[in-house]
Amino acid sequence: MHHELTKALYDVYPLEDKNDFFPAFLYMKYIENFIYHAFQASGLAVKEPRQKVPEEIDAMLKYYVQQIADSAPITDTNIYHGKVVKLQDAIKLVTQKKDMHLIPSEKVMPYKLAREVILKSNSPVAVGTCVCRSLSENPCLPPPYEACMFVGDPFASFLAEENPLFRRISQEEAVKILEDVHKKGFVHTAYFKKEMGNRFMAICNCCSCCCVGIRMWNMLEGMVPIMASSGYVAEVSDDCNACASCLNGTCKFNAIRMAEDGQKVVINEAKCMGCGVCVDVCPVEAIRLRREPSKGDPLDIDELQSQAQKV
Ligand code: SF4
Ligand code: SF4
Structure with a gap:
């Protein structure tokens, strides 16, 4: 001890x-x-x-x-x-x-x-x-x-x-x-x-x-x-080619599914916690994280420090 x-x-x-x-x-x-x-x-x-x-x-x-x-x-x-x-x-x-x-x-x-x-x-x-x-x-x-x-x-x-x-x-x-x-x-x-x-x-x-x-x-x-939430949500661009790499367990919060027409995936924003895991899985960079005010602010210590200095 x-x-x-x-x-x-x-x-x-x-x-x-x-x-x-x-x-x-x-x-x-x-x-x-x-x-x-x-x-x-x-x-x-x-x-x-x-x-x-x-x-x-x-x-x-x-x-x-x-x-x-x-x-x-x-x-x-x-x-x-x-x-x-x-x-x-x-x-x-x-x-x-x-x-x-x-x-x-x-x-x-x-x-x-x-x-x-x-x-x-x-x-x-x-x-x-x-x-x-x-x-x-x-x-x-x-x-x-x-x-x-x-x-x-x-x-x-x-x-x-x-x-x-x-x-x-x-x-x-x-x-x-x-x-x-x-x-x-x-x-x-x-x-x-x-x-x-x-x-x-x-x-x-x-x-x-x-x-x-x-x-x-x-x-x-x-x-x-x-x-x-991280303060972000994932969004999918039209570059998505429905390859499905981001499905099958990629999202730990079950927020991604294939659209009914099978042409691209869609994000359930209510479930998305903004972890960014799907972003790095996509081979054509069709997913990005967007700041979403309704999800709160990120725990980004640089950003928080600069806000604190401004007060
Ligand atoms: S950012 Fe995270 S929680 Fe949101 S859809 Fe992608 S893997 Fe799921
Ligand atoms: S990995 Fe990218 S291209 Fe493939 S389905 Fe997901 S978002 Fe679309």
Whole structure:
């Protein structure tokens, strides 16, 4: 146990939020067991976690997951939520070169709680095994598959030192992983959590067959605000030749279908989360992302910083 990392984590919380320290500590130490309870709470089939934890700790993790589930239906109380981000915006989050403390507006993160972005120059990154895929009965990629990133300290260093599933990586490695998972068609999602100091702390790279967040989003048909759109929607130009490369599971939110006349594909804008995965799949560049104000604003830290400077 690295006591100085535990102390650094404890110091994140102001006096009135010290109660958040313990759930954050348990979450980071036992993330697979935490996600196991998230699967169970969602009614999804799940494998036993590899790490056995004492009964009382397991009970606390279960209680903690229940608190998240209870808060999830309303944006005012939601304490754990994800924002879909384009590849370029995800890269900016792991390559920050300046100290930054932003509180994005509710147009970016439509939640009252947990929406600060605090990064130091050259913020450390820890990558770890995707526990959603490890716990899934038929994962799309065999575990251990490294796809989950914690960004910024004390979280990244704590994970790298205290959780055997994680290791520290350079910013260059983080970018390579993001580019690689993007090519595999995964959705980059920036996660925010009240118990992590009310802020952004991680980027997950999600599929719709394993990842509990997207699976719940699709099951509940977006009715429970656990995820926010990137602020973009996909649109298809007349260059589409109906080759169908962007169908068959490309869209993790089931937002693309062939038009009835079979001449081109069409996007269901209500379902589209603006992840950009389909854009890079199309061989003739017939899909592009368009800013869509009704979907909110992007989590683009350059844009947010320049807006903050103008105020
Ligand atoms: S239509 Fe394209 S941009 Fe929209 S959610 Fe699906 S893959 Fe992502
Ligand atoms: S991949 Fe491109 S060309 Fe092919 S169907 Fe999709 S949008 Fe059309």
